[in-house]
Amino acid sequence: MSTCRVLYASTFLPVVLLIGIFAHAADSAAPRITTPIDESALVQLTGNTHPLAIPRFDQGPVPDNLPMTHLYVVLRRSQEQETSLEQLIATLHNPGSANYRQWLSADQLGQQFGPAPQDISTIARWLSLHGLQINTIYKAGLTIDVSGTVAQVQDAFHTEIHYYRVNGELHIANASDPEIPAALAPVVVGVSSLNDFMPKPVSNKLPGFTFPCTGCPDGFNNTIQYDEGPGDFATIYNVNPLYGGTHPITGRGQTVVVLEPTDIQPADVATFRSAFGLRSYSGTFAQIHPGPGCADPGKNGDEVEAAIDAEWAGAVAPDADVELASCASTSTNFGGFIAAQNLLDEKTPPPIMSLSYLGCETALGPSGNAYINSLWQQADAEGVSVFVSSGDGSAAGCDDFDFAQYATDGIAVNGLGSTIHNFSAGGTDYADTVDGENSTYWKSANSASRESAKSYVPEMTWNDSCAGSVLYLFYGYTSGLSFCNSPTGEGFLNIVGGSGGPSFVYDKPYWQAEILGIPIDGKRDLPDVSLFASNGFWNHAVVFCMSDANEGGVACDYNDPIDIFSNSAGGTSFSAPQFASIQALINQRAGAPQGNPAPGYYALAAVEYGTPRHPNASALEACNANRGRMIASSCFFHDVTRGNNDVPCYGTNDCYLPNGESYGVLSTSDIRLQIAYPAHQGWDFATGLGSPNVTNVVKNWP
Numbered sequence: 001m002s003t004c005r006v007l008y009a010s011t012f013l014p015v016v017l018l019i020g021i022f023a024h025a026a027d028s029a030a031p032r033i034t035t036p037i038d039e040s041a042l043v044q045l046t047g048n049t050h051p052l053a054i055p056r057f058d059q060g061p062v063p064d065n066l067p068m069t070h071l072y073v074v075l076r077r078s079q080e081q082e083t084s085l086e087q088l089i090a091t092l093h094n095p096g097s098a099n100y101r102q103w104l105s106a107d108q109l110g111q112q113f114g115p116a117p118q119d120i121s122t123i124a125r126w127l128s129l130h131g132l133q134i135n136t137i138y139k140a141g142l143t144i145d146v147s148g149t150v151a152q153v154q155d156a157f158h159t160e161i162h163y164y165r166v167n168g169e170l171h172i173a174n175a176s177d178p179e180i181p182a183a184l185a186p187v188v189v190g191v192s193s194l195n196d197f198m199p200k201p202v203s204n205k206l207p208g209f210t211f212p213c214t215g216c217p218d219g220f221n222n223t224i225q226y227d228e229g230p231g232d233f234a235t236i237y238n239v240n241p242l243y244g245g246t247h248p249i250t251g252r253g254q255t256v257v258v259l260e261p262t263d264i265q266p267a268d269v270a271t272f273r274s275a276f277g278l279r280s281y282s283g284t285f286a287q288i289h290p291g292p293g294c295a296d297p298g299k300n301g302d303e304v305e306a307a308i309d310a311e312w313a314g315a316v317a318p319d320a321d322v323e324l325a326s327c328a329s330t331s332t333n334f335g336g337f338i339a340a341q342n343l344l345d346e347k348t349p350p351p352i353m354s355l356s357y358l359g360c361e362t363a364l365g366p367s368g369n370a371y372i373n374s375l376w377q378q379a380d381a382e383g384v385s386v387f388v389s390s391g392d393g394s395a396a397g398c399d400d401f402d403f404a405q406y407a408t409d410g411i412a413v414n415g416l417g418s419t420i421h422n423f424s425a426g427g428t429d430y431a432d433t434v435d436g437e438n439s440t441y442w443k444s445a446n447s448a449s450r451e452s453a454k455s456y457v458p459e460m461t462w463n464d465s466c467a468g469s470v471l472y473l474f475y476g477y478t479s480g481l482s483f484c485n486s487p488t489g490e491g492f493l494n495i496v497g498g499s500g501g502p503s504f505v506y507d508k509p510y511w512q513a514e515i516l517g518i519p520i521d522g523k524r525d526l527p528d529v530s531l532f533a534s535n536g537f538w539n540h541a542v543v544f545c546m547s548d549a550n551e552g553g554v555a556c557d558y559n560d561p562i563d564i565f566s567n568s569a570g571g572t573s574f575s576a577p578q579f580a581s582i583q584a585l586i587n588q589r590a591g592a593p594q595g596n597p598a599p600g601y602y603a604l605a606a607v608e609y610g611t612p613r614h615p616n617a618s619a620l621e622a623c624n625a626n627r628g629r630m631i632a633s634s635c636f637f638h639d640v641t642r643g644n645n646d647v648p649c650y651g652t653n654d655c656y657l658p659n660g661e662s663y664g665v666l667s668t669s670d671i672r673l674q675i676a677y678p679a680h681q682g683w684d685f686a687t688g689l690g691s692p693n694v695t696n697v698v699k700n701w702p
Helices: 015-022 079-092 106-113 117-129 150-157 230-236 266-275 303-313 335-344 361-381 469-474 480-484 561-566 572-590 598-609 617-622 625-630 694-699
Strands: 042-044 058-061 067-075 133-137 143-149 161-166 169-174 179-181 188-191 255-260 285-288 321-326 352-355 385-389 423-430 459-461 501-507 523-526 529-532 664-666
Touching: 067 117, 067 150, 067 335, 067 361, 079 106, 079 361, 106 361, 117 133, 117 143, 143 150, 150 161, 150 179, 188 361, 255 303, 255 335, 255 572, 266 285, 266 303, 303 321, 303 572, 321 335, 335 352, 335 361, 352 572, 361 385, 361 501, 385 572, 423 572, 423 598, 469 480, 480 664, 529 572, 572 694, 598 617
Parallel strands: 255 321, 255 352, 285 321, 352 385, 385 423, 423 529
Antiparallel strands: 042 179, 058 161, 067 143, 067 188, 133 143, 161 169, 423 459, 501 523
16 A cells, blocks of 8 residues: 655645745845836746747647646755855765764755745745645745646746647647746746656667567577576675675665656566565565655556666665655656655655656756756755666767667756766666677576576676667777668667766766866766666666556566566666665665765775876776676776767767768767767766676775
């Protein structure tokens, strides 16, 4: 049975009562709305029209009476407040500070760093005057939940809401950038979203696969001994030593929350745990719908994603409890955000949260990016570790990896996970198949718990496209450009692979500087660390269970090759909950929540990799992922140096496309080929810091 966590006695409250609830906040903040609101003196909130809301897709206005529920109006702190909060968060992660891990509550965030109560009251009254219902003013003071009709939204924000048909699907979106009275601009950022182009799940199956697969590199047969299950993961990434001894580290006492817009069948989690030898552990599973404004979504088309998240969030830390926090998405708001926002307002927020969805920074716009930043910033300040998938579109984070044969939107990253307050989980592939070494790393048959991995397996970048260097070398070509324009290469026109690149929104955090490989670009660079995430391209995929036939599921009989194939996939969807599960091990050993784990990972990387001026040559050699089973046992990270996350492209956006070629490849230069991006020693855009040796990371956590 699902449970509901309620923050207030009622979801819908009068403005006066809500202001009263929040009146204690930000007592020291000076009001920044200092002039009367004049509806004729407007400012445009530029950049907040979705890139697909364009005339050629426009189907005309939506009805005025169409409901638009649980819109998030996003506020901002003063620059002084923002600077002070970021400085405080840095001290929360500094062992030498008196503030070290003295996490804040949502109430404290609002009291110390929220807008002035008078400003919030003014904004709420302005919204109400336009007929919008104030549902909730969240405690940190940066989010106001409102509902209304299209007519009321258009009246308040001076933009029309239209229908748009894109790829055969009908969407709604604002047709122009919103406008607000200039008097409100010092505090109001905008609305987090006025469209229903929702975040996209990043679980991934190779398009066109049949069973058995024909025409795949080296003959993909998807036998279960080459698929990754929990036991294989524990062997490959060296988790098993933590499970033994007198004080086993198994995640006991920890809770991992996965954020979803759908429910799943709990029986699928039970089947998965039973099939892979996890049933003897104490970890439990529950589905919750944290209020306010959170409706039970039931089961829908995102169920595969949610099943993957729920199963793998407890697979690495099998004694940890897993909660699937799901809320129904509204006409313009993503259910996963509603769940996260409500959980972070609880007196005791969950210590670990995972999100496996994608939304590129450009499409989110300034208001959407500001909302995501404030959400994960609040989590970090409260000691909550947030893991977000980097994406499955290689270096082309704004193109649709499910449909695109080539990139047209240039280099981009997942804006749901590009802030400096979350961990970005990337993806790799195993290199044993391309090297003809399956038998070196995998037993010929599974154990009783369906484990067959023998040791660490050498890793390379995950890249299914013709621009991938491992693939074009396999076929005897010298560049992705030549291979993509060959008859054979055209069969691999896609952009599927582990995502990474520079953020165009956020500056480089202090903890990401001075690490070997990190570019001096002034930007937050993604991903942070990676795990295997391939979708079967080189014989390997990850196993899960989703048997709901109503949503395309298949029975989870792991003795049946067809069922195995149907319940195998890839994607950084797996990486985020797997890293969240690793965090449960870290938290258990540390005895406390850790907040954003990225600073901890980079502190370990500084030891292993060194700096650009002082690289650690011996460790770089010993910890190179190409060493496979001969890799040093002392490594914190397996340094992935083989492959790239480049993809074919067309057009002028970051695309090197010489005359006479049908397709180009992503490049950081338009006058000569500078591949975006190759793997190399230390950190790189393809895999971040590489992949972890989990026992060494946990036992040496800073």
